Amino acid sequence: MTVLLKITVLYALALALAFLVERLLEILKSFYDLLDTKFDWYKFWTVRAYKTRNVLENKLRVVEFLGPKSTAKLLDRFREKLLNTSGEYQGELPVISGDLVREMTVRTHIRILGMTFGVFLAIWMRVDLIQIFQGAISDMTHWHLEIKSEMIRYILTGIILGIGSEPVHKLIRTFERRQKRREAEAIQIKIKEHVQ
Numbered sequence: 001m002t003v004l005l006k007i008t009v010l011y012a013l014a015l016a017l018a019f020l021v022e023r024l025l026e027i028l029k030s031f032y033d034l035l036d037t038k039f040d041w042y043k044f045w046t047v048r049a050y051k052t053r054n055v056l057e058n059k060l061r062v063v064e065f066l067g068p069k070s071t072a073k074l075l076d077r078f079r080e081k082l083l084n085t086s087g088e089y090q091g092e093l094p095v096i097s098g099d100l101v102r103e104m105t106v107r108t109h110i111r112i113l114g115m116t117f118g119v120f121l122a123i124w125m126r127v128d129l130i131q132i133f134q135g136a137i138s139d140m141t142h143w144h145l146e147i148k149s150e151m152i153r154y155i156l157t158g159i160i161l162g163i164g165s166e167p168v169h170k171l172i173r174t175f176e177r178r179q180k181r182r183e184a185e186a187i188q189i190k191i192k193e194h195v196q
Contacts, residue, residue, distance in 0.1 A: 007132060007175075010127065010128075010129070010132070011172045011175070013125070013127060014127055014129055014157075014160075014161060014168050014172070015165060015168055015169060015172065017118070017121050017122075017125070017127065017161050018118075018160075018161045018163075018164055018165040018167075018168040018169075019165050020121075021114050021117055021118050021121070021161055021162055021164070022114075022164050022165055024117065025110050025113065025114050025117075028110070028113070029106065029110055032106065036102075042098055042102075045098035045099070045101055045102040046098040048098065048101045048102075048105070049096050049097055049098045049100070049101045052096055052101055053096045056071075056096070075096060075100070111162075111163075114162040114163070114164070115158065115159045115162030115163065116158075116162065117162060118157075118158040118159060118160070118161035118162025118163070119154070119155050119158030119159065119161075119162065120158065121158060121161060122154045122155070122157040122158035122161055123151075123154045123155075123158065126154070127154070127157050127158075127161070128150070128153050128154060128157055129156075129157045129160060129168075129171065130147055130153040130156050130157055131153060132175060133171070133175070134146055134147065
């Protein structure tokens with residue numbers, strides 16, 4: 001029972017830390033958005049959009065290989081994913097906006113910052129989800145995953161925490177399903193032994 005309690009507490013702690021990282025990142029992004037609005041940094045992002053356009057056109061020759069229609073579809077997908085806008089643009093000319101470049105850059109940096117903060121929290125609080133994951137993998141299959149270095153396990157746990165609460169929640173549900181399956185198998189074995 002104490003093992004189950006320890007695992008449950010570890011799951012709750014991991015989920016709480018993932019929520020903490022998410023909320024912190026939201027506050028930092030809101031603060032950055034405030035500074036961006038106050039100091040008119042849109043000019044910087046417009047210049048970056050022009051530079052990105054030049055790199056895509058001249059150095060990578062994306063339009064030459066893909067064609068304008070395919071490039072426009074690709075950029076529209078980026079816009080839809082990053083800016084949460086529907087694909088209203090139907091033209092063939094690919095358009096790179098300052099908002100698109102800004103959002104892509106900010107999200108990338110926020111993600112890296114979140115993973116760094118998650119690693120810091122995992123090391124500081126000694127949270128090790130990978131050790132439980134290793135046990136679950138070896139129970140489910142004959143393939144054994146073993147990471148012996150405690151620091152590497154903390155770093156991987158921190159990256160999981162930094163990605164956000166949704167992946168942590170999925171990981172916890174996977175562990176719980178495996179535990180229930182294991183308990184059901186043990187009950188079936190006991191029933192078969194009792195019947196015989």
